[in-house]
Amino acid sequence: MASLDDLKKRILSVKSTQKITKAMKMVAAAKLKRAQENAEKGRPYSEKMNNIILNLSSGISDKENAPKLLAGTGNDKVHLCVVLTSDRGLCGGFNSNIIKKAKAYFSKITSEGKNLKIITVGSKGYDQLKRQYNDKIVNKISFKESKNINFFDAEKVSKIIIESFQKNEFDVCIIFYNKFKNVITQIPQAQQIIPLKSSETGDENEKDNYEFEPEEDEILGNLLPKNISTQIFKAMLENSASEQGSRMSAMDNATRNAGEMVDKLTIQYNRSRQAAITKELIEIISGAESL
Amino acid sequence: MSEEFKLEIVNPEKSFLSKEDVTEVLVPAYEGDMGILKDHISIISFLKPGILKVFSKNGEDKYYVEDGIIEFKDNILSILTSSIFNVDKIDRSYLSQSLSDTEKLLSKEDLDDQNRFLISQKIDVLKSITSN
Numbered sequence: 001m002a003s004l005d006d007l008k009k010r011i012l013s014v015k016s017t018q019k020i021t022k023a024m025k026m027v028a029a030a031k032l033k034r035a036q037e038n039a040e041k042g043r044p045y046s047e048k049m050n051n052i053i054l055n056l057s058s059g060i061s062d063k064e065n066a067p068k069l070l071a072g073t074g075n076d077k078v079h080l081c082v083v084l085t086s087d088r089g090l091c092g093g094f095n096s097n098i099i100k101k102a103k104a105y106f107s108k109i110t111s112e113g114k115n116l117k118i119i120t121v122g123s124k125g126y127d128q129l130k131r132q133y134n135d136k137i138v139n140k141i142s143f144k145e146s147k148n149i150n151f152f153d154a155e156k157v158s159k160i161i162i163e164s165f166q167k168n169e170f171d172v173c174i175i176f177y178n179k180f181k182n183v184i185t186q187i188p189q190a191q192q193i194i195p196l197k198s199s200e201t202g203d204e205n206e207k208d209n210y211e212f213e214p215e216e217d218e219i220l221g222n223l224l225p226k227n228i229s230t231q232i233f234k235a236m237l238e239n240s241a242s243e244q245g246s247r248m249s250a251m252d253n254a255t256r257n258a259g260e261m262v263d264k265l266t267i268q269y270n271r272s273r274q275a276a277i278t279k280e281l282i283e284i285i286s287g288a289e290s291l
Numbered sequence: 292m293s294e295e296f297k298l299e300i301v302n303p304e305k306s307f308l309s310k311e312d313v314t315e316v317l318v319p320a321y322e323g324d325m326g327i328l329k330d331h332i333s334i335i336s337f338l339k340p341g342i343l344k345v346f347s348k349n350g351e352d353k354y355y356v357e358d359g360i361i362e363f364k365d366n367i368l369s370i371l372t373s374s375i376f377n378v379d380k381i382d383r384s385y386l387s388q389s390l391s392d393t394e395k396l397l398s399k400e401d402l403d404d405q406n407r408f409l410i411s412q413k414i415d416v417l418k419s420i421t422s423n
Contacts, residue, residue, distance in 0.1 A: 045302065045303045052335060223360060
């Protein structure tokens, strides 16, 4: 049995761990609020953008000559997967959930004999994927320096994607991120951004007669790269809200577990203290009796 | 009959401006400046760097935009842009920084005509704001 001193030390150390997790929970809660607000504020932009693209693509007459970003290259051979994760750990299953989802997809497409390319955004995703897929990772991006999520970062990512698309380095692009549902639930998502999913463009019940200036093709050509930035930005916002939510619940759990541990250790400490006293008493009494 | 319509300017990060009582908006559209009044035909176009003017009963607001998309439909004018600044409140140091950056861009060799046009346009606008 551990000595009294050891138990005392352990209780103290668990207590200070609890303090840390508690503080982290508070910080995450504060950040979550901000991240959630940001995600909500960013929604109108991506919704409007989506609407405009819907209207445009339904209005386009010549599907054959539609820009490649919309229609695809016609091939389905090389898949580029962009995995968005966080730069920091201690956030529960947040990163591993995305990675799990991504890995399932990776093994699916490799078993179909297609080529795989990976871009990781956020250092945690790279750390988890480099062991298994190191030769597939073509680029890793991390935004550790930028404190807040901003549109420029999203534009950087989309620039890399678009440039490599123009060099015909891949046919399909998919982004993986966590969608924020609430503090406890974050749903890992796989979203195809190149070519734009036809299920999303199939909504033809309201066709508006727009005037376009310049021509549709030109607008689309300009808009689609922007849309990619927007989608990535949206994913980053959702991701950061999810990260904070996930960290908050993880730290909440940790605090509770630490509390349970302190209780258990305290009982153990009291018992062994009592046992030591009883033992001493017995020794004294039996010593006195023998006289 | 009222001659007012709704204007929404949206940034990727947030909603920049929302106004219900706009009478006219002058946008620097890609193929030339465009004035938009109530009951304009539905239109989609994009912006080049320039000054966006918003007229309402209480006067006139000026914004500097670098790029963006506009959509007018059912008397709602939506402007999506990633860079927009109120001309009166704009940061001078940002302006001069942006100006020198763009001038550097222009001196590069491998520009196509379209980009060259956009960049020189931007420089003109930036200069005109700074000189005011």
